[in-house]
Amino acid sequence: MxxxxxxxxxxxxxxxxxxxxxxxxxxxxxxxxxxxxxxxxxxxxxxxxxxxxxxxxxxxxxxxxxxxxxxxxxxxxxxxxxxxxxxxxxxxxxxxxxxxxxxxxxxxxxxxxxxxxxxxxxxxxxxxxxxxxxxxxxxxxxxxxxxxxxxxxxxxxxxxxxxxxxxxxxxxxxxxxxxxxxxxxxxxxxGGQAQFIAHDHPPVPRGSVLEPVLRWVEDNLAADLTLDDIARTAGVSLRTLNRRFREQTGTTPLQWLLRARIRRAQYLLEATDHPVDRIAGEVGFGSSTAFRDRFKRVVGTTPQAYRSAFTRPAPVP
The missing domain is CATH 3.40.50.880 (Class I glutamine amidotransferase (GATase) domain)
Known part of the structure; x- marks a missing residue:
């Protein structure tokens, strides 16, 4: 026992x-x-x-x-x-x-x-x-x-x-x-599933100068985003982008992007029956192997194990 x-x-x-x-x-x-x-x-x-x-x-x-x-x-x-x-x-x-x-x-x-x-x-x-x-x-x-x-x-x-x-x-x-x-x-x-899918993900700092670009990143997670893309959208240099991220989120732009992708993947694993490989692509990972490795590192378990534990029950007819 x-x-x-x-x-x-x-x-x-x-x-x-x-x-x-x-x-x-x-x-x-x-x-x-x-x-x-x-x-x-x-x-x-x-x-x-x-x-x-x-x-x-x-x-x-x-x-x-x-x-x-x-x-x-x-x-x-x-x-x-x-x-x-x-x-x-x-x-x-x-x-x-x-x-x-x-x-x-x-x-x-x-x-x-x-x-x-x-x-x-x-x-x-x-x-x-x-x-x-x-x-x-x-x-x-x-x-x-x-x-x-x-x-x-x-x-x-x-x-x-x-x-x-x-x-x-x-x-x-x-x-x-x-x-x-x-x-x-x-x-x-x-708040429902929010407490389960927010692991290790810094929140968007509301009212900060970064809020619009972070919302844009979350809306475009499936795209092949680069740091230059994010800096261009924010209208700042790469150096300024890194500095502002450190000041306002406590992490780097790349880490914030990766965590946002894992957060979205957790939601999809809970709310859909999409195959893991499809979810990897939908959240912007170039390969399912890279996705599984990152997911395990952030969440502490595999995507399939997470889905088994946290799948939302089907609504009662």
Whole structure:
């Protein structure tokens, strides 16, 4: 059985702690069997949790058997115990999935495992996370970010969104929908598929001088666009284009274009039955091999696996 290890450190936020316990403990497979075993692990015999304290039945040694590790938020954003950092790094090296809820992102970032990756946390702590860990690309505007092995979520109810997302990844939409109903929670909150197809894609900065050209790029993703084409449309030199992209999107024109193409591909995989090779052409990749490689790098899975997990259900007649 898939073991979920929830790590309770001192000053753990009770809401963040209870969310994965309740959601994963109640999840059932179609035949009625429990989908997960949940273990509460601590680095100390007693853990402060705001208005109360708790005694975790498991220590950090239980992380060795875990398939997923959850890091709830803490009200104290002080240093992370070194034994916790090392235990998480060892787990990551074994391929264990590690997810954080709210300010639990500070614990995960302390390991260095988020370096070079996009991540989120509670909006009120986003600036502090970015300042403390400048190699992490902090996005305060999303409910959660799925990088494949490492996942982060925003505060409070966003942790529930993340748990349901992981259940959907593991066992499909039907099992996740049952878990959502037990939690009196929609499987997809307002915005529908947007939370699933926006991975690692900088938003168009509204009101900026780049907005018109970025809209044009998104309307012409199937074309064989070059940086010169984009600069010409923007009416600026290539050097100015690169500078403005860095200032206003935090990335390069080429990376923005590639991510926009992957985002469109995710939508097509979910909303159509077009073959993967056709989708590759429709989003501007010259070869299906290049498309598959880029998709795997950005999304963390193959186009076909993504389609299997996230295809929208057919409307009920």
């Amino acid at each position: 898939h073991i979920i290890a929830v790590v309770a450190l001192d000053n753990v936020v009770p809401f963040d702690l209870s969310t994965p316990i309740e959601v994963f403990s109640r999840t059932r497979l179609p035949d009625g069997r429990a989908a997960y075993e949940v273990r509460i692990c601590g680095a100390a015999p007693s853990v402060a949790a705001g208005a109360f304290s708790l005694r975790p039945p498991w220590g950090l040694e239980a992380l060795a058997d875990a398939g997923t590790i959850i890091l709830p938020g803490r009200s104290d954003l002080g240093p992370v115990p070194e034994e916790v950092v090392e235990a998480l790094r060892r787990a990551a090296a074994r391929g264990v999935r590690i997810a954080s809820i709210c300010s639990g992102a500070f614990v995960l970032a302390a390991t260095g495992l988020l370096d070079g990756l996009r991540a989120t946390t509670h909006w009120a702590a986003a600036a502090q996370l970015a300042a403390r860990h400048p190699r992490v690309e902090v996005d305060p505007d999303v409910l959660y970010v799925d990088n494949g092995q490492f996942l982060t979520s925003a505060g409070a109810a966003a942790g529930l969104d993340l748990c349901l997302h992981m259940i959907r990844r593991d066992h499909g939409s039907a099992v996740a929908a049952d878990a959502a109903r037990l939690s009196v929670m929609p499987l997809e909150r307002e």
